[in-house]
Amino acid sequence: MxxxxxxxxxxxxxxxxxxxxxxxxxxxxxxxxxxxxxxxxxxxxxxxxxxxxxxxxxxxxxxxxxxxxxxxxxxxxxxxxxxxxxxxxxxxxxxxxxxAYTTSAAMVACTETALGRADGGNLEGREVLLLGGTGPVGRIAAVLCARRGAHAVLGSHRGADAAEAAAAATGERFGVAIDAVSTANAGALRAALAEAEVVMAVAGAGVQVAGEDDLATAKHLRVAVDLNAVPPSGLAGVGASDDGKPLAGTSAVGIGALAVGNIKxxxxxxxxxxxxxxxxxxxxxxxxxxxxxxxxxxxxxx
Missing domain, CATH: 3.40.50.10280 (Methylene-tetrahydromethanopterin dehydrogenase, N-terminal domain)
Structure with a gap:
């Protein structure tokens, strides 16, 4: 036998x-x-x-x-x-x-595919903002992005100290540079969004991390990924089934939780x-x- x-x-x-x-x-x-x-x-x-x-x-x-x-x-x-x-x-x-390993891998791969379709590029040199990024998926996604030449930034609604602690520990463990930013109020959030070319919403289920007015300030945004499948959406206007759908009020395309989940x-x-x-x-x-x-x-x- x-x-x-x-x-x-x-x-x-x-x-x-x-x-x-x-x-x-x-x-x-x-x-x-x-x-x-x-x-x-x-x-x-x-x-x-x-x-x-x-x-x-x-x-x-x-x-x-x-x-x-x-x-x-x-x-x-x-x-x-x-x-x-x-x-x-x-x-x-x-x-x-x-x-977190398979989810972040799927999310980053979906993002690179969307960037390639949008302008023929990849993550090299991109500004990537991870909202709610101090959790398991945000940390590993930041590592994957940083290893592919992106400037990865962990954002936390709990403030700069929480974001910096997570970024430092994760960067040290995996040998990459990860930055941090507070998104504890609307002003801080919009300042971070103003620089972002990619936004990944990786907060808890049912938590909206950026509304329509917030996303309208992201003038350089190309790809918006939302892992939240529980209403309200983590990023306003991104549907759970979206897979490269134009995001109203921005120059970006949206990728939803179910599109990422299928790959994961x-x-x-x-x-x-x-x-x-x-x-x-x-x-x-x-x-x-x-x-x-x-x-x-x-x-x-x-």
């Missing part, structure tokens, strides 16, 4: 995401084992328990998935998992805390399937998710 495909899911929180469990099952993983309350210091022993118990042949049918909500901690846990393994005891790894879903499925199907162990994070999102948008099947 062939050994089953076993995926171990690590989370620092009290429960694993049902979304991740369903996605992993649909990608062909047969045994799903959740581990909750996992600290970074726990990772090495858990990983070694997983790899030594199955031997080198069983490694090909074993995977480790890192979830949770803290994107910086997830990166640390992924690094510790890699360090805990050595040939021939090596298994595939994937991280997607709070879905395909990317996460592809990552989990790649872990299971790969003949050699793979390590999959937000850069790999971004590359897959670009492939999906280019029309390649996954």
């Amino acid at each position: 062939e050994r089953p495909y076993v995926l171990h899911l690590f989370t620092p929180g009290p429960r694993v995401s049902p979304f991740d469990v369903n996605m992993a099952a649909d990608a062909g993983w047969e045994v799903l084992m959740p581990y909750t309350g996992v600290a970074a210091d726990d990772v090495a022993s858990l990983v070694q328990d997983a790899i030594f118990s199955r031997g080198p042949k069983g490694a090909a049918r074993t995977g480790l998935f890192v979830g949770g909500r803290d994107v910086l901690l997830a990166d640390e846990m992924l690094a510790r998992a890699r360090k805990a393994m050595f040939p021939p005891f090596v298994v595939s790894l994937c991280a997607d805390p709070s879905g 879903f395909k990317v996460q499925h592809a990552l989990l399937a790649r872990m299971r199907e790969s003949e050699r162990p793979v390590v999959l994070g937000f850069e790999e998710a971004y590359a897959l999102a670009r492939e999906v948008l280019a029309g390649k099947d996954h």
